[in-house]
Amino acid sequence: MSLSKTPSAPEIIRAPEPATLPTIGPKMARSPLRRTINIAKPHLRKHRMLMGGGVVALLFEVIFRVLEPWPVKFVVDAISRSLGAELAGTGPLATEGLLLACGVGLLVIIGMRALCNYLATVAFALAGSRVATELRGRVFEHVQSLSTRYHSSSRTGDTIQRLVGDVGRLQEVAVSAGLPLIANCITLVVMGGVMFWLDPLLALVVVVACASFLLLSRLSTGKITVAARRTRKGEGSLANTAQESLGAIRVVQTYGLEKTLSDRFGSSNQKTLKDGVQSRRLAAALERRTDVIVGVATAVVLAGGGWRVVQGAMTPGDLVLFLMYLKTSMKPLRDLAKYTGRIARATASGERVADLLDERVDIVDAPDAVSLGKAWGDVEFRDMTAAYGDGAPVLKNLNLSLVGGRTTAIVGPSGSGKSTLVSLMVRMMDPVSGSAHVDGLDLRTVKLESLRSNISLVLQDAVLFTGTIRENIRYGRADASDEEVERAAMLANAHTFIAGFADGYDTLVGERGGTLSGGQRQRITIARALLRDAPVVILDEVTTGLDQESRSEVLAGLATLTEGRTTITITHEASVALTHDRVVWLQDGRVLLDGSPAELMEHQVFASWVRQQQAADEAHLAEKSAGGAG
CATH class of the missing domain: 3.40.50.300 (P-loop containing nucleotide triphosphate hydrolases)
Structure with missing residues (x-):
């Protein structure tokens, strides 16, 4: 037997460990959106063909969207000439064949645009689902590889919320916001070019409208992201409370803690509601301001374009075409305002997933690690x-x-x-x-x-x-x-x-x-x-x-x-x-x-410990026997 007295604690010198969540460093220096894109980027490369097909379909959808107003222009100008109006330039009169051809052409263009939009949506939806599935699997494997250092201090409910809810939100936004955002940006650029070709003066209205929107968006996006980040953190706290309460439901019911835990859940729920409402209020305010910008731009083009037609600088068909382009190009601004809130909320979710992936895996195989084989057990x-x-x-x-x-x-x-x-x-x-x-x-x-x-x-x-x-x-x-x-x-x-x-x-x-x-x-x-x-x-x-x-x-x-x-x-x-x-x-x-x-x-220490337990066991058995006899 070896006996030893407890010596005084030695001075322990440890190498400093890297902090899990540094307040200053590369991770914090990167923008939330860039961090979100970076965690998805490795998975996007695997689906280049599928996404490339979606982009091609998207480009064709934009082409058909640009072509869509032209049959209307031809019909308006042809009818105006047939009614005796003197228009700038020459063109055909309205005939049954022309009107029928324009109607069929418009139907074909709309049909092809719908088909391209469907193909692009399916391609991006498939890519988004596969990327989300792979990312969720990657995050799950990463969490499983983390050591006791992480799991002893983290809260399970919040980790699950990041793994399921936050990754799911990234997928949802990639399909419902990312795809329309790409299409709308391309549409805005192409239609802007066509409008400059039709009338550079009126096209400046679109430029001013876009610049005003970008300024408003820049001022609002950061606030929306902060509010969304607080909302997701609050939802993680809710998940923690629910997981802990339901995981210990017997203790909760036995000790009558239902009201206490319900109050705690309700308090977190109200705070999350407040933060969520603030995020949506900011997004709604951006959308309404954008509506005002679009309304002002439309009014200016309507008045200025009408005057240009009277002056003979453009035909009624050109004005109709310009107004249709304006409406179509202003739709991306409305959608950009609508999706800005969604993307900001997705960015907050992406940040939470990135934070989880940034957790250091400190238990890993050494580069020269060997296989133990079948151990003896020393x-x-x-x-x-x-x-x-x-x-x-x-x-x-x-x-x-x-x-x-x-x-x-x-x-x-x-x-x-x-x-x-x-x-x-x-x-x-x-x-x-x-x-x-x-x-x-x-x-x-x-x-x-x-x-x-x-x-x-x-x-x-x-x-x-x-x-x-x-x-x-x-x-x-x-x-x-x-x-x-x-x-x-x-x-x-x-x-x-x-x-x-x-x-x-x-x-x-x-x-x-x-x-x-x-x-x-x-x-x-x-x-x-x-x-x-x-x-x-x-x-x-x-x-x-x-x-x-x-x-x-x-x-x-x-x-x-x-x-x-x-x-x-x-x-x-x-x-x-x-x-x-x-x-x-x-x-x-x-x-x-x-x-x-x-x-x-x-x-003495061990013997006393054994005797105490033996006495307690004997007393328990005696009590049990007495109870059975009674």
Whole structure:
């Protein structure tokens, strides 16, 4: 047995970590729109052909839109000549053939424009859906790769909101706003050129109108983006509150917290509503100001164009053509005002997605990482200091060597660093200094996949996923046959209760296994670990909170799981610790006691802890017996 007193805490010097969200730096220097475009750009390249086809269809749609007013011009001028009007230039008179040809021509142009618009919409919708799907998958993979540093401080509801809602908003705007925006900008440029050709003087009205719109848009877009950013942040907070409340619904109902949490949700909901209304109010104000600009431009062209016709500088058909072009070219201004709000809100969503992707993945394979292969299971911690973020060290200069194939119980008061050892073993975090080893290899030199394939982890909170019992066990090894799944369940003492269900192994379990008892959930996770057949088994408080019958069943399954494997058991139960080959007592992040159970019973701290628990267990049994007799 080795005994050690807790020495004074050493001075720990750590290299500064890069901040997760810097206040000044390249990320903040880039504009929100540019950041949004940059996160989608890698995915857009894969769909160049589809988007190129959409652009071609869009260009043809613009051409047909430019041609659309010309049959009307020909008819108006022809009718004016037939009625005896003297017009500038020469042209045909109105005949049945001309009128019919213009009518058919207009119908063909409208039909072709509609077809091109349909093809462009479908192409961009397909591209947008595929890009959003790929981006959502990329963000999900990124979030899964983040270490304990991120997941211990982030809120799940907000992360899900970014993953689903914000990415979905990017897709929606790309199709409903991005496509019309491109078409309208091209239309505005082309029609502006045609209007300058028809009458440069009147065309200046369009230039002034566009310049006025750009000035208003520039002043409003930033405010809309800020308001939209607050709205999306508020929606993320709402998702957090809902997720936490519904995830702990039994506690909420038992403690009568429905009103308290409803008030909290209502307060966040009202704030989100206020921010959302402000965003839409700013967007609506921009749209209405744009309507005024369009109205003024139309009035000026109508009056000035009428005077130009009277002077003989243009024909009535030219004026009709100009007015139709003006109406069509002013529509892009109205749409630009309408889509400015949508794009600003999408930019706020894009920023949130970009912030998530900017989170640093700090647990990665080294460039020269090697595959561990099938490990024997020797585990060693050398001069290891570990901490969460910039907090105080949890483990301090820890030295601990665990022999392969033996069982070791890690005990000690709460906060002594027991669960931190688990995170270090599976490399959910890296030590600040020192190193962790398996079979003599530093974990940082081993490929993550090969390391984790050698470890089975069973937690106190038995984690099951929505699906069948068979699927949950098979997560231990994806290629396992049904026979292997059932054999693992038998070894884990789970087969009997599974077979008792109407659907057996095809029984669906609810979210986190809520339809099963604690003991049943735990035995399924043991079956999953057995199926994995890993040489290192880590058990973290697996019997805590179970009744005596469930505890006995779980312990029987654990005996099968841990046989011949390196087993590290984190426990607060003396009865569990005493069954192990070795017990390590952690306190204040250091090893205080280390030896066999018999050796540690000679130490007052450990012996007193065991006796207290045994006395409590005896008192509980006596109380239970008395209750049964009564």
